[in-house]
Amino acid sequence: xxxxxxxxxxxxxxxxxxxxxxxxxxxxxxxxxxxxxxxxxxxxxxxxxxxxxxxxxxxxxxxxxxxxxxxxxxxxxxxxxxxxxxxxxxxxxxxxxxxx
Amino acid sequence: xxxxxxxxxxxxxxxxxxxxxxxxxxxxxxxxxxxxxxxxxxxxxxxxxxxxxxxxxxxxxxxxxxxxxxxxxxxxxxxxxxxxxxxxxxxxxxxxxxxxxxxxxxxxxxxxxxxxxxxxxxxxxxxxxxxxxxxxxxxxxxxxxxxxxxxxxxxxxxxxxxxxxxxxxx
Numbered sequence: 001x002x003x004x005x006x007x008x009x010x011x012x013x014x015x016x017x018x019x020x021x022x023x024x025x026x027x028x029x030x031x032x033x034x035x036x037x038x039x040x041x042x043x044x045x046x047x048x049x050x051x052x053x054x055x056x057x058x059x060x061x062x063x064x065x066x067x068x069x070x071x072x073x074x075x076x077x078x079x080x081x082x083x084x085x086x087x088x089x090x091x092x093x094x095x096x097x098x099x100x
Numbered sequence: 101x102x103x104x105x106x107x108x109x110x111x112x113x114x115x116x117x118x119x120x121x122x123x124x125x126x127x128x129x130x131x132x133x134x135x136x137x138x139x140x141x142x143x144x145x146x147x148x149x150x151x152x153x154x155x156x157x158x159x160x161x162x163x164x165x166x167x168x169x170x171x172x173x174x175x176x177x178x179x180x181x182x183x184x185x186x187x188x189x190x191x192x193x194x195x196x197x198x199x200x201x202x203x204x205x206x207x208x209x210x211x212x213x214x215x216x217x218x219x220x221x222x223x224x225x226x227x228x229x230x231x232x233x234x235x236x237x238x239x240x241x242x243x244x245x246x247x248x249x250x251x252x253x254x255x256x257x258x259x260x261x262x263x264x265x266x267x268x269x270x
Contacts, residue, residue: 002103006106010143023190023198025121027129029129029171030121034121036133036160037117040137051149059152064248074255080175
């Protein structure tokens with residue numbers, strides 16, 4: 001029997017690691033992976049609460065989150081490939097054309 | 101026994117996440133993310149969510165990681181990013197803010213009264229069985245389920261438009 005709070009704590013730790021990845025890393029692909037990490041930690045919290053409250057809604061929501069994440073990754077990686085076609089880099093510090 | 105499984109999976113998940121952040125090579129990052137996703141899938145099993153366990157392995161560990169690996173190899177982005185910083189104070193501030201967020205999470209989890217720390221896995225044995233998920237998905241949640249197909253269609257069209265070659269005007 002594992003207390004709910006342990007799962008929530010793990011979810012929080014993983015989310016923090018994802019935030020750190022987005023803030024610290026400059027390879028756009030790794031930033032993307034960190035976003036996936038954050039989505040996963042949120043999913044873990046949702047499944048935990050669904051189990052704790054014995055409500056199926058949480059698990060259904062995770063199903064939808066995974067679907068949206070798949071679509072998001074496909075479009076995001078296509079954007080990255082398109083940017084790489086013109087800039088020849090995936091370093092997000094060098095993609096600053098919109099900077100004033 | 102379940103606590104042992106939880107601790108092992110949690111440690112593997114955290115090690116995978118940290119190693120993903122520290123890897124210089126983007127391919128190693130993707131593989132460590134795979135480790136992390138697999139550990140989370142085991143936790144889903146522990147939470148009596150076998151359907152999500154399968155979906156996690158098929159969609160995340162299967163499709164999304166393969167997509168990442170393809171793009172990393174396509175762009176040749178696996179080389180290390182150079183270490184010079186355009187914004188010198190960014191990393192220290194990011195680390196401080198991350199630690200603050202972590203401390204906040206830990207405080208909130210442990211500041212709750214003991215009643216909120218109900219143990220999981222105390223409910224019905226077949227809770228979260230694929231049969232029940234399917235029934236709910238195709239009755240109560242039918243409209244959102246259909247809407248996801250629109251999202252996926254939009255993603256497909258978007259990817260095609262992004263990579264459509266401009267034909268020179270004849």
